[in-house]
Amino acid sequence: MTALALRHDGPGTVPVPGPRRRLIGLVVALVVLLLLLVLSVMIGSTAIAPSVVWDALFHPSADIDQFAIRDYRLPRTVAGLVVGAALGVSGALIQALTRNPLADPGILGLHAGASFAVTVAVGLLGVRDIGGYMWFAFAGALIVTLMVLALGATRQGQSPVVMVLAGVCIGAVLRGAGSALELTNPAAFDVMRAWNAGSIVARPLDLVWPIVPFLVVGLVLAVVVSGSLNAMALGDDLAAAQGVRLTRTRVLAIIALTLLAGGATAIAGPIGFVGLMVPHVARWIVGPNQRWIFAYSVLLAPILLLASDILGRVVMHPSEIPVGIVTAFVGAPVLIVLVRRKKASRL
Amino acid sequence: MTMTTLRRGTALAALLSATLVLSACGDNSGDGTGATTVQKRTVTAGNGAVEVPAEPQRIVTIGNTTLPLIDMGGKPVGVTEVGASDLGLIPAEQKATYEAATILGSSGDQVDMEKLAALKPDVILAQMPKSEFEGIEKQLASVAPTVFWGLDVEWKALAGGLAEAGNVTGGLSGQKAEFEKKIAKIKETYGKVIADTEFVNVDRWESSDPGTFSVADFGCVEIAQGDLGMNFPKAAAGADPLGWTALPFEQIAGLSKYDVITYPVDAEGKPKAPFAPVVETNTWKALPAVNSGRALGVFCPGNNSYGPVLRYLDSLDTALATLPAK
Known part of the structure; x- marks a missing residue:
């Protein structure tokens, strides 16, 4: 029996691997992710022997090199893992929700809301510590999403098109206001320059852990709505005929993506391309089933993020390049190649 | 020539000299325009040799020249903004001098030219990136003689140049x-x-x-x-x-x-x-x-x-x- 099935979702047909191959692919992705997790702890801008890395993790002491592993590489690896997973799934969610393969969480104004909140925190309230303005970012993302949800409500329920338009408009207004504040406030300008690059450096574990529960809730909600999103891919009428509650599904999906993308942005700042590109790759591998897309995105996005971060640590030695810049460099050409493929993933 | 003629000649010369001295006191311009003659000195800086008043009374400092001039005892009438962190590091009397001056802009390239002209400065002292200075050089020079230093000038040379142009060599x-x-x-x-x-x-x-x-x-x-x-x-x-x-x-x-x-x-x-x-x-x-x-x-x-x-x-x-x- 062949492991390939045929999918009919538009002009032409795209071979989709069967469940066994999908599972094997998932295991391969998991192995690659584990390998990158190890490499992320091993590789940095300072050469540290593998034995020291091992001791730092399993026989901790006050050795100065061990601190480099425990205080810097381990936290940024954890941050890369959770931020990547959250961005990947949130990207898949927004693309499914809007049925737009070019959508990413930023299209709902999440990044603009988070950035504006950080600008206000730094520029007007004098918050200088990332542990302080991180929560402003999260709150900014949540507030903008609530506004988008409110503006997107029509008589027929939540309209994806109206929500996207509202997100784009609110994002534009907030970006303008944020820029005005940055240009008149040197402290805000300095912080936002680094923030907007997107980085997982200097994010100690005690900053990351408080965000993780929100990400877990977001992931659970994403799994909950994945079946309904599959039905909605066939069109609202067919989905409704199958018993899908459209508005409830959309609201839950937006809450999920807000928790995921808002949490990820709060930790790392706006990181582009991951949420856009990874769901494409996942769809290309597994087809249109949202459950599989989410599962693959959870693994593939941290793979991309960690690989980009490791690359950013070594290409400009002794300095480093923020991961958000590397993902843009890596992501843009890869995405172009993907969308030019004849059998590019379709929603 | 008789003594009388000589005396008359001497008296005439003395009268002429006195007239000239008196008229010089009344009109120092020498050109009859009524403007005051100001003693000048030439200062060489990043924008070449610039003729400035020997004893400037209304100095404007732009960019990084403000605090060094004040440090040497200068009292600029106009300045560009100095960051709060830098102001927090200077002695109280220097801070008072800075605060008494008119703020002309947030930085060298953000100078309010109308405000600057209204101050009627007799010399402008500027240190900023050369590219920024080139953009406003003509406008500054149309207001007052402008002495410019780039960011690459060594601090002692800057202090010496500022002291000379701002007439604060005593403090230096x-x-x-x-x-x-x-x-x-x-x-x-x-x-x-x-x-x-x-x-x-x-x-x-x-x-x-x-x-x-x-x-x-x-x-x-x-x-x-x-x-x-x-x-x-x-x-x-x-x-x-x-x-x-x-x-x-x-x-x-x-x-x-x-x-x-x-x-x-x-x-x-x-x-x-x-x-x-x-x-x-x-x-x-x-x-x-x-x-x-x-x-x-x-x-x-x-x-x-x-x-x-x-x-x-x-x-x-x-x-x-x-x-x-x-």
């Missing part, structure tokens, strides 16, 4: 003498330490990315390096300054190879706010220099005029005195 010479004295004293007291010690100066600024620091080779450390002969890391000739490279915190461990670390502190001796995240790291606390009392906090209120440099030397002197014997 006293500061210079004190500077030479302090340098000689430190060299004499710590000659062996200076000769045998490998120092490194680290810093971090408000603009530094989170999780990064720099091995700084500019600022006050240039004085320790150049005037005192202390051995600090330096960029290769033609290369960018070391301080421009942001190093990730995991490279703090690399400071282990140096005998003594100097780092920035405020006037109270606490690590400067942007540098505080560095001293809070476990890696910093594990450094041999830190554990053996060889990490020295040094206060640097500024490095482009003698006043702040003297305060830096005092702080360095105090810090070196705490160094334990090797």
Whole structure:
């Protein structure tokens, strides 16, 4: 029996691997992710022997090199893992929700809301510590999403098109206001320059852990709505005929993506391309089933993020390049190649 | 020629001279326009030789010239904004002088030209990036003679040029003498330490990315390096300054190879706010220099005029005195 099935979702047909191959692919992705997790702890801008890395993790002491592993590489690896997973799934969610393969969480104004909140925190309230303005970012993302949800409500329920338009408009207004504040406030300008690059450096574990529960809730909600999103891919009428509650599904999906993308942005700042590109790759591998897309995105996005971060640590030695810049460099050409493929993933 | 004729001639000459002197008193312009003749002097700076009033009364400072001029006793009537952090480091009377001046803009390239012209300055002193100056050079020169220095000018040359153009050479010479004295004293007291010690100066600024620091080779450390002969890391000739490279915190461990670390502190001796995240790291606390009392906090209120440099030397002197014997 062949492991390939045929999918009919538009002009032409795209071979989709069967469940066994999908599972094997998932295991391969998991192995690659584990390998990158190890490499992320091993590789940095300072050469540290593998034995020291091992001791730092399993026989901790006050050795100065061990601190480099425990205080810097381990936290940024954890941050890369959770931020990547959250961005990947949130990207898949927004693309499914809007049925737009070019959508990413930023299209709902999440990044603009988070950035504006950080600008206000730094520029007007004098918050200088990332542990302080991180929560402003999260709150900014949540507030903008609530506004988008409110503006997107029509008589027929939540309209994806109206929500996207509202997100784009609110994002534009907030970006303008944020820029005005940055240009008149040197402290805000300095912080936002680094923030907007997107980085997982200097994010100690005690900053990351408080965000993780929100990400877990977001992931659970994403799994909950994945079946309904599959039905909605066939069109609202067919989905409704199958018993899908459209508005409830959309609201839950937006809450999920807000928790995921808002949490990820709060930790790392706006990181582009991951949420856009990874769901494409996942769809290309597994087809249109949202459950599989989410599962693959959870693994593939941290793979991309960690690989980009490791690359950013070594290409400009002794300095480093923020991961958000590397993902843009890596992501843009890869995405172009993907969308030019004849059998590019379709929603 | 008779004596009478001579006397008459002398008397006429005297009368003419007196008339000329009196008329000169009444109209110093010499051109009959009624304008005041002002004694001039020529100052050579980054924009060439500029003729400025010998005793300027209404000085405007733009860019980095404000605090150095005030430090030497100058009282500008117009200034560009100085950051709150810099203002917090200067003596109260200098701050009062700054606050009495009209603010013309947030920086050299943001000068309000109408406001500037309304001040009727007799000289403008500017230090800023050359590219920025070139954009406003003609506008400034149309208001008053403008003396410009680029950012690459050495601080002593800037202080000397400013003193000459702003007519505050008296203040400068006293500061210079004190500077030479302090340098000689430190060299004499710590000659062996200076000769045998490998120092490194680290810093971090408000603009530094989170999780990064720099091995700084500019600022006050240039004085320790150049005037005192202390051995600090330096960029290769033609290369960018070391301080421009942001190093990730995991490279703090690399400071282990140096005998003594100097780092920035405020006037109270606490690590400067942007540098505080560095001293809070476990890696910093594990450094041999830190554990053996060889990490020295040094206060640097500024490095482009003698006043702040003297305060830096005092702080360095105090810090070196705490160094334990090797």
